[in-house]
Amino acid sequence: MNKILFGQSYFLRFDAKLWEAMQPYPPLGTMYAASYMRQLGYDVSLFDAMLAESEEEWATALEREQPRYAIIYEDNFNYLSKMCLLRMRQAAFTMIEMARSQGCTTIVCGSDATDHAEAYLRQGADFVLLGEGEETLGELLDVLEGRSPRAQHEIAGLALHGPADSDVQRNPRRPDIKDVDALPFPAWDLVDVEKYRRIWLQTHGYYSMNMVTTRGCPYHCNWCAKPIWGQRYNSRSPQNVVTELKWLKETYRPDHIWFADDIMGLKPGWWQGFAGAVEAAGARVPFKCLSRADLITRGEDEVAALSRAGCNIVWMGAESGSQKILNAMEKGTRVDQIYSATRLLHAAGIRVGFFLQFGYPGETRDDIERTLQMVRDCRPDDIGMSVSYPLPGTRFYESIKMQLGDKQNWVDSADLAMMYRGPFTTAFYRQLHTVLHKEFRSRRCVARWRQIVRRAAPVRPVDLREAVASIYRICSLPLARARLDRLARLPHESNIQVAPHMSLDDAAIPSPQAQPSPHE
Numbered sequence: 188m189n190k191i192l193f194g195q196s197y198f199l200r201f202d203a204k205l206w207e208a209m210q211p212y213p214p215l216g217t218m219y220a221a222s223y224m225r226q227l228g229y230d231v232s233l234f235d236a237m238l239a240e241s242e243e244e245w246a247t248a249l250e251r252e253q254p255r256y257a258i259i260y261e262d263n264f265n266y267l268s269k270m271c272l273l274r275m276r277q278a279a280f281t282m283i284e285m286a287r288s289q290g291c292t293t294i295v296c297g298s299d300a301t302d303h304a305e306a307y308l309r310q311g312a313d314f315v316l317l318g319e320g321e322e323t324l325g326e327l328l329d330v331l332e333g334r335s336p337r338a339q340h341e342i343a344g345l346a347l348h349g350p351a352d353s354d355v356q357r358n359p360r361r362p363d364i365k366d367v368d369a370l371p372f373p374a375w376d377l378v379d380v381e382k383y384r385r386i387w388l389q390t391h392g393y394y395s396m397n398m399v400t401t402r403g404c405p406y407h408c409n410w411c412a413k414p415i416w417g418q419r420y421n422s423r424s425p426q427n428v429v430t431e432l433k434w435l436k437e438t439y440r441p442d443h444i445w446f447a448d449d450i451m452g453l454k455p456g457w458w459q460g461f462a463g464a465v466e467a468a469g470a471r472v473p474f475k476c477l478s479r480a481d482l483i484t485r486g487e488d489e490v491a492a493l494s495r496a497g498c499n500i501v502w503m504g505a506e507s508g509s510q511k512i513l514n515a516m517e518k519g520t521r522v523d524q525i526y527s528a529t530r531l532l533h534a535a536g537i538r539v540g541f542f543l544q545f546g547y548p549g550e551t552r553d554d555i556e557r558t559l560q561m562v563r564d565c566r567p568d569d570i571g572m573s574v575s576y577p578l579p580g581t582r583f584y585e586s587i588k589m590q591l592g593d594k595q596n597w598v599d600s601a602d603l604a605m606m607y608r609g610p611f612t613t614a615f616y617r618q619l620h621t622v623l624h625k626e627f628r629s630r631r632c633v634a635r636w637r638q639i640v641r642r643a644a645p646v647r648p649v650d651l652r653e654a655v656a657s658i659y660r661i662c663s664l665p666l667a668r669a670r671l672d673r674l675a676r677l678p679h680e681s682n683i684q685v686a687p688h689m690s691l692d693d694a695a696i697p698s699p700q701a702q703p704s705p706h707e
Contacts, residue, residue: 191328192254192291193221193377194234194245195261196279197268204601205267209390211237211383212397212445214262218373220296223321226371229328233377238386242281249289256328257286259312260320261297263415264399264447270576271299273596280310287311292331296320301414302579304346305355315346318415319363319402321370363419367402368427372434380439393442396435400428404449406479408504409517410547412578422454425461433470444474444497451476455485458492471497478503480520483528494535500568501532502540508561509554512547517582522561529565538568543623546574546609546616548587552675555619562627566634570627574603574616615674622667625660632657 195214199206213235221231234248249257259282261268268275276299286293296316300307304315316323323344329335330342339347344361348354364370387394400423403416435441452458465471476493478501483490493501505525507513513520525541532539543558562570577584577591590607597604603620605613632653639646 190230190232190252190254191221191224191256191258192232192234192248192252193217193258193260194248194282195236195268195297196259196275196282197262197265198236198239198241198275198278200238200240201274201278202267202272202599202601204599209386210395211386212265212395212447213237213375213378213383214260215264215373215397215399215447216262217260218375218377219370220258220260220321220324221377222371222374224325224328225374227325227329231374231377233374235378236278238379238382242278242285245282246285249285249291253289254291256294256331257282257289257291258294258296258324259283259286260295260316260324261300263298263319264397267600269298269412269414269578270600271302271578271596272600272602273598275299276596279307283307283311294324294327296324298412298414302412304357308346308348308355313347317344317346317357318360318417320344322364323361363402363416363421365421367421367423372431375435375439384439394440395443395445396439396441397445397447398428398431398435399448400446400451401448401453405453406450406519407517408519409582410544410575410577412581412584414580420450420453422457425457425464428461429464429468429470432465432472433468436470436472441472444472446474446476448477450482451478452489452493453482458489458496462492462495465496473497473499475500475502477501480505480524480528483531484524487531490531490535490537493532494537498537500538500540502542502569502571503528505541505561505567506544507547507550507554508558509550512550512554515549516544516547522557525561526565529567539565540569540571541565541567543570543572544575545572545619546605546611547583548575548609550610559623559626562623563630566630568631570623572620572623574605575609577607611675612677615671615677618667618671618674622664622671625664625667628653629657629660629664 195217197214199211214237217233221233225231232252232254234245236245259279279295283293283295293312294314294316295307295312300315301317304317307315314327323342326335326337326342327345330337330339339345340356340358343359345358347356349356384394401420403420404411404413405418405420432444452461474497476498480503483501483503503525506516506518508522510522513522529539541562545555545558575583576597577587577595587607592606594604594606603613603617605611605616635650636654638644639650
């Protein structure tokens, strides 16, 4: 009767852009929590919302499993969970109501719930786990099950209902788990791995799985929300990561790995240790990871180790080609480091992706053009664009919160709404998205055809499709730029509403989670 049903409210179906891209990954953070609770002796099951059609499948799972505890545990390694998209919050609220109607004790954990615990408790949740949830959850269930004599108000990292109906009690935060090597590996047996494999193979021709090597990020970018781990950073040892990697390779045979860390390989020497352990164990699998320009430029040894370990693409938070904007963001990197890191990675045969952010306070049209020129100069292999997004707990949010209206979260990842009085209008940034990708994809297509001619490489069907699409992009680019110029002259009005739209050209744009084919 003490069975736990874990779930999460990120439904890929509810995000049209990412549903079109169809690069799904199971909820790794939820799988860690399920594995942790199973290690404590609890009977667990998992509802995976990622590929579900709607919340009704959660209701079906509740009816089938008849759990005592329904735990909506968001994947804290999914950056879209940190963005707290409104459609996913609505899904979480619906799931809470469904669990309550089944008589379950309902517990919620995640970035949005940590920031807005009161809202989730008002919606019917019994408890909210603040920050990193595993240890708090274990302690709470031990109390609820009579395994521990402690009182609920003594449990660190917990928000719960107070004595009065309108009261909410927030207990002190819990220190993070420092020895992350001691955690059990995620509960992959609870996931329909073969369903993910079929989708990846049918859509992309290869199968990608996800892992993490760290928790948190120690850097001070003032727009980056860190409700789970704050400014702290805890890393697994290279040997521990390789043990899991080898197990995944032998058990599920993935073609590719996405390391979903905010920052991978921060500690000096970590990459060398990881590469050596991968080679010794025969655990090499092509992978993608995230890093920073200043870490890549620490030395050629770092990049060589990345290559030895199997890295085929590094995504960097380039953000801007304007040093003024990087300084304002407190990014801690320089534009010249972005150029240098890109050269080093390309020289080692590693592809490069740029995360770009527009709309930061003080950004001018000249700053935007500097960023566009950086993309032309560096020639990254992929890009992802966003606009500055104010989230609670950041210095950026505190600086502009008086400008926020009713809308304080995007509905989905394609929203790109300017939610404060930024440099330009929402319509401008949506058009900038179109201009940026038309130019980028056209240049990338031209580079591909030069490679085909130079190497007498075989022409793939995708090359022909891209060539036809790029003719349209090149022809339509002047008109797109002209529209961008017109929109740049409009004053920013916070009450202007522009419906999100995606052209057929934009629909093919890879998301920031886009994965390269391991066979390219």
